[in-house]
Amino acid sequence: MAPTIVQFAPLPSQTHPSFWHKLTELKLDVLKLSDAEVEINGTYGVGRLIKDREGGPGAYVGVTGSLSVEEESFGQAHANPAIGNAPAKGTVKNYNTIEEFKAADKTKLFNEAADKIWTSVQTTRSTSLLNSFLLITFADLKKYKYFYWFAFPAFVSTPAWHIDDTAGWIGVSSPNSGYTHDQLTSIYDQLSKSPKPLSYFLVRSLSSDSIQVVPVEEFNATTDTPTSTSIGFIDPSAQAQNPGWPLRNLLAYLRVLHPSLTSLKILCWRDAEVARSADDWKSRVGTLTLGDGTSPVEPMDTTTRPNAVGWEKNVQGKLGPRLADLAPMMDPVRLANQAV
Amino acid sequence: MHALQQQYWSIRDYLSPVLKESKFKEHGRITPEEFVAAGDFLVYKFPVWSWEKGDPSKARDFLPADKQYLVTRGVPCLRRASSLAYTDAEEDAERLLSFADAGASDGDEWVETHAGRKSNSDAANPGEIKDIPDDGPQDDLASGMGSLSVDGPVGEIPDMDDIPDMEEDDLEAGDEATAAPKTSNVIDASQVEVASGNLLQVRTYDVMITYDKYYQTPRSWLLGYDENRTPLTPAQIFQDVSADHAQKTVTIEPFPHSSSLQAASVHPCKHASVMKKVIERMNNSVIAEQLAQQQKTSSPKENKKKWPFSRKTSGGKEIAAGAGEDEEVEGMRVDFYLVVFLKFIASIVPTIEVDSTTAF
Known part of the structure; x- marks a missing residue:
């Protein structure tokens, strides 16, 4: 842990x-x-x-x-x-x-x-x-x-975002990622049909088989909890344990607008085409927390x-x-x- | 001399008429409309390909303004073509390829060489690349490569080391959340999930396909980048072209849809005849398949998704060849032309994964 x-x-x-x-x-x-x-x-x-x-x-x-x-x-x-x-x-x-x-x-x-x-x-x-x-x-x-x-x-x-190294980043194809093949295909479809390109998006699980992709601007800190919503972004990284650079500013953005945030589920979207089989998705998910848990996290100073x-x-x-x-x-x- | 030749080509291109009649099965050439249809199919099947407008002043009027040429970016090139040099001793590496689905093959196989064979050099090692010796005549080009490094230029080129080092500003030195650059290489299957997160440095290519009006075939263009994403020199690009074609059918030419860009191009003079042969072979097996399907079942819909030819290699490369699965037997449809064309290009540039459209 x-x-x-x-x-x-x-x-x-x-x-x-x-x-x-x-x-x-x-x-x-x-x-x-x-x-x-x-x-x-x-x-x-x-x-x-x-x-x-x-x-x-x-x-x-x-x-x-x-x-x-x-x-x-x-x-x-x-x-x-x-x-x-x-x-x-x-x-x-x-x-x-x-x-x-x-x-x-x-x-x-x-x-x-x-x-x-x-x-x-x-x-x-x-x-x-x-x-x-x-x-x-x-x-x-x-x-x-x-x-x-x-x-x-x-x-x-500050403090830095941490990830639990036993859970870590996992591929969305693995069973405990929380996503099914159909849900991922649905995310893909919604991303590709979006009228304007979604570099950052929210993936809300409405029910067990319904998934909604909305722009990240609609984030609501009280309803979008890590269990129901993932924060997605187009991830240029190909490394399994390192999300891409664009995530940094997204995290900063969310913290500024929602200073009390301490935990987020992140979806690193890495699929440019629909996977040919259920275990072929390349995207990864992980749950991030602020700080290493040893000291309480101060709310962010959003003025400087x-x-x-x-x-x-x-x-x-x-x-x-x-x-x-x-x-x-x-x-x-x-x-x-x-x-x- | 070269410029003169290019002038000649452009005049010849200007004078030659636009092909109107569909004759792709007879002589392997296609009309601009068929090029667009085949391109649409390619873009639909493999989203890594997309249509481009190019420079509006260079637009060809026989093609739609927004569909001037096809492009795919960042095609990886894992090793140099020279490492694939093929000798008689390796005949056992050949294997038969069947373009029809298993079972339907009756002597219509192709021979695939180099299958599952270890390459001569450990191309996975990025340090290896610079060691490939250039031939004599290319020496001046090769030495140009030396000056690619920022601090090793000769003569009047300013010494970039004089630039104030940002590290002195302590701006970024202490950032713990920046991943260190990884230089290690091929990721093992076992590691993909466990993931030590290896980032591989490979050459990448932008591949463009244009329509050549004079030869009435598609023509492919290559723009290469090295491991650090700086553009490759012609000499370096030729390392990725099989020895039979480098400097003969592959040359550096001005790219027709840009005012100033130069790119490596596979000369299309033999495309039509090669394509004709490939299409004839494929057509036969596709027709046979369609006949078999018609007899077998009254509801062909179930088989719609079948790929009539697949390449059974370890890489699992499959070419979508869902040829005309229409009710009546019509053989291969022209939509497939570019899919087949990519296979052909892949034989000229064996290490550039132009054809792996479904493999990632």
């Missing part, structure tokens, strides 16, 4: 080459020397488990869903992303010189982004900005090199913004910018060399 701290799997970023093409175009034709922030739209998908055909029977490979931005990110948000995909709003700030990029006050930028999420929760009680992100870039157009750094601000919960973390680590695992080198795919000289 020892509670352990819930660790969230960071959301990796993925920039489609067309994103850089579009940014180049924008830089040359529209932004020019301006380094104002530009609104963009990204999406992230559910984490997936892939069967490894060569790895022997039953070997699985986890592929984490990533926040991806592409050419269309600069336009309107994808009106109806496929099920298992969640839209995320963000801003991109492109610097003119590498020196400016280096000297940028990243703490300030990050705090501004976090403040924006915080105020949107406080004022609108909407979840639409919870998964917003920040991207700073420097484009070396002549060399087809793009330096970039993503940040996914997430609020730190909690600390936030979320700069993406680079390839070396350090906090630092990444580099996309598109020269091999864009430089006409290099392309001519490999052409037949």
Whole structure:
């Protein structure tokens, strides 16, 4: 019965080459020397488990869903992303010189982004900005090199959320998850038929065979108890014991609006298609509690913004910018060399 | 020279007429309408595929504006194609594939090679990837890969280490609720539930299927990302193409629905004849199946959900081929064209799981 701290799997970023093409175009034709922030739209998908055909029977490979931005990110948000995909709003700030990029006050930028999420929760009680992100870039157009750094601000919960490590996270296909195959199919149907994409949702068990999926904004702390309601979210993590990053802000959101909350049942939705058999669902559930149970939990101070973390680590695992080198795919000289 | 060739292709493409007549069984080519129908079927059956608009200025007028090409993102690629190099000594790894359901097969099997065989290199180890030697002519490309790392660039490229380290700010150092990055690999079946939660780093691909007006077939495009989700270089992409096709039928071309994007493409000049052969074979077994069903039962509805061909591998890959289960015998429907096409593409890029649409 020892509670352990819930660790969230960071959301990796993925920039489609067309994103850089579009940014180049924008830089040359529209932004020019301006380094104002530009609104963009990204999406992230559910984490997936892939069967490894060569790895022997039953070997699985986890592929984490990533926040991806592409050419269309600069336009309107994808009106109806496929099920298992969640839209995320963000801003991109492109610097003119590498020196400016280096000297940028990243703490300030990050705090501004976090403040924006915080105020949107406080004022609108909407979840639409919870998964917003920040991207700073420097484009070396002549060399087809793009330096970039993503940040996914997430609020730190004090005390931290814990999960009982004997119960832990369990697959929804297992018998004690509380969900049946039909109920899960029903959740899937309701998610895919929802007129607007539900990145965060409530799954209410109305009766033994009826399930209702509603936006998380309708959460009611007195009726939505862990026994009757699960808090669901599109989970980009593929790790069994780590829910994805977007859950952090969802938990913060629920605590701010319902300061007395201490326990929540979480449904990590990881199914992009209906499972072919009852034991093939990939989603996971777990019940989280605030604190480790040794000391009583203070009600949350909802007036000051909690600390936030979320700069993406680079390839070396350090906090630092990444580099996309598109020269091999864009430089006409290099392309001519490999052409037949 | 390459640019000239591309100009020539685009003119030829412009001049060639749009195929109007449905002839997919005779010569393996399809009309744009059939491409849309087959694409709709693929999207319906496998939601990982979706239609895209592409760049409006590049839209082809013979296709619906919102159905210009098909795309699936993040297709995993677990190991390099070179690790699948096939030798005579491994003939016992072959197994017969039946496209008809068990029982109905009468000598119409296919041979599947590489079945259940351990790959030569332990591709599960991410460190392995860099060790695959590039051939001489690709050296300059390969060296470009070296400069992918942030702090190892040469020459005037600024040293990114100078960027103020966020860790100094103590902003995130103490966050106990951030999961540490996991680098370990393949998850055992036994562990999926017990779950030490291994996160695997694999290459992923975005696969696009466009309609090629000149060859009147679908054409596939690949955009690769490495384990850190940075775009792959052409040399790296060719590692995932079977040796018979790399640099011959697979080349880097400008993607037709984008103004500037370059992607690896399987050249479609032989698609029609290959597709024709596959379709002929499948059609025969599908017709036989349908005849058998008609005789067997007066209520064919019960068998509607049957997959007429399945691939019996350890991975449980199944191709949805619920071909024309209509009342009368009509053989394979054109809706299936793209499902079959994916199988064909999978043979060219054996390690990219384009075809595993039902496997996850």
